[in-house]
Amino acid sequence: MQKFQVLLRCIKLWARRRGLHCHLLGFFAGIHLAILAAYVCQKFPNATANGLFTMFFEIFAHWPWHIPVDLHGQQTNCTRSDGCLMPIVMPCSPPELCASNMTEGTFRKIREELMRGYVLTKDLGSHDFEWAWIFEPFPYSTTYEQFLCIALCAPTSEELHDWAGWVKSRFPYLILKLEDNGIECDPNSSQEVDHTVIKPNIVYHWGLIPQSDTLLDPISLKEDFMKYVINDVYGKVKCTDSELTLSLVGASELPKSMYNDSFYSRHLHQYGVAYQAAADCWSTIG
Template sequence: MAHAQPNRRIAIVPGPQFIDYRTVIPPVGFSPAPVNIISPSFHHVHQVEVLVPFNPPVLAPVGYTLNPAILIRMDEERTQSLFQFMVNEGLVPSPEEEMKRKDAIAKLKQMLLTWIKKVAWKRRLPKHQRTCATILTYGSYGLGVHGSDSDIDALCVGPWFATMEEDFFIDLRNMLQSRREVSEIHCVKDAKVPLMRFKFDGISIDLPYARLKVLYVPENIDILNPFFLRNIDEISWRSLSGVRANIRILQLVPNLENFQSMLRCLKLWARKRGVYGNLLGFFGGVHLAILAAFVCQRHPNASVNALISKFFESFAFWPWPTPVMLQDGMMPMVGNVAEIRSFMPIRLPCSPFEFCHSNITRRTFQRIRAEFLRGHAMTRDLLRTNFVWNSLFQPFPYTKKYPRFVRIFLSTSDQNELGDWVGWVKSRFRSLLVKLEEEQSIYDPNPSEYVDPDVAEPNIVFFWGLQPGQSSFTDIESIGKSFMKNINNGYEGSCGRIELSIVEASQLPKNA
């Protein structure tokens, strides 16, 4: 395979039970040597696999052999420094923040019980007929990798008689709006997965709806059970796929804590390096979760440090577009041809098999590959004494990389309408990416959102890196007109303002 390691072999390192041995990926230049570390308090030893290169040392004296125990110790030290980095970055919410999220979900569940009873009464179901609806969390919160500022993806699952248009988007919305804990509520009806977006006690929540062909939805429903998936509509199927994928990922990873720590770091890396944001042609949360789980499955005994190193090593040299698929004990099935032919196909780990929705273009694929290679170059050498984790997570230097930028300015007259307008335009960004790819050889959509303080009306601004190819690219007007036609098609709200222009790097905000 393209990611094989021909210059490495496996050394069996015996050791006592109380030592937590890890899979180590050291730099080229040392030969393996078995090490016996035997404690008199133990009567047997365990064997663990340690990947060590067998090339002759470059700097070490002739005949010198590095003890793999040193590699293990260095791996442990780097892992501990990574955990400290995570604490410093605030990647793990405090117990108080965790409790606040749990309380919000518990209150939402209680509201759903009241809501579904009112709907049952309105639909004139028999009084003795028991009915129930529930909340299923997924996304970063469902995987246990959310941060202190993360939102909550929470799926409302209801019985067949509760409709989306009337009961969910009207009755439940009115109920939410009447609660003092709820603010900034918006209905996003025209998305592939329609949802309500609001804040509950200050926590942002995305709430889509799935309707099952049952009268009673138990709180602990097994959503992987095919019984509950019979004859459901397409929107409900799409809404449920995120929950089902989450559950399978958690079932398939060999070490949950290592997986969660690894994924927290990878999400931070993707954000800092500007390759996080599915609507802009980069990774979404589910993409990174499956890639992380893939590495965890293949290195079940590895430390978090080693897992991150193997992540970059694996996918920097992955033979794309070969799909990435988790081992789940089922026979692999051929998925949708169009997905398999995409640039970075990643299969969802739940049956029937589907591929993750992706907006990756040729250019954003190249950008992701470049970040994989950078990460691999920075993490492959375990013996680097000057290694610091901050360097891996340095923000991408847009203003140093690109001389000019496409400026996408979005605004509305009413602050309450800005979120819907920006969300709608972002959902159509792929058409703009494709148009730029046709006209321009190098572009880089920066996922960060900025506010222009010099404009009185509420606004959001995007700056996308632009490096002209063989011909000078200046015709942003024709691209803007084409994009506007796409935006104006189907939007039900009050259209805001959009302006596309080209600006110099010196005109970007200081924090860009």
């Protein structure tokens, strides 16, 4: 149980740092990561903590995702359903697939990050490896040239909290709408604040990955999205005094907090300013 807890803590930290831990945005939920961690522990009960973490990447970087990940240890009738890109079976009876908002774009990023982890950990003794590299924050500012800026504001902090929660519950529709228009996105769950705006506000920046020469029209996109946001009485009430703005910004226009200092992030644990979870992971597996 202790090794499972350590492994799960490390996997969650990796997922948060690499922008993969937000169910509403099409990435992992906690239940997904817990089952994947349990699967690795089940397969390698005598492995060390660092061995389990290494095997996590080796197994799932090469997993045939037409086959569900299943802890039951025997053939079940729970098969991949249409639209389920990363089927993971919940440990219940009868077996059911975990709910997922994953899209083609978020599925691609998850696979890329799993492969990155595998490449970094496959030959630990053959190069000067640091576990901190696994947890290095995803470099949004240098990976994408253009971002969709989603700004939410409301008269009070309490109203902003309600408004943001409602809009975020509609984000899966916005992601699919972008993909329908030929634009994949990497939805960053980090929240920023625009200090030039007087009202309480939250700003999100999603990296855009155009798949063709398609041009994104933020005005048209907002009109379509708002129809979905206010498609019932609750949404219309929330929208009365609150605002939502969509715009396109370049990487140079991102807030400073989205720029990563790779050297700094690789050596956080040496200076005692990393998250406690990171320190726990590194001290356990390092």
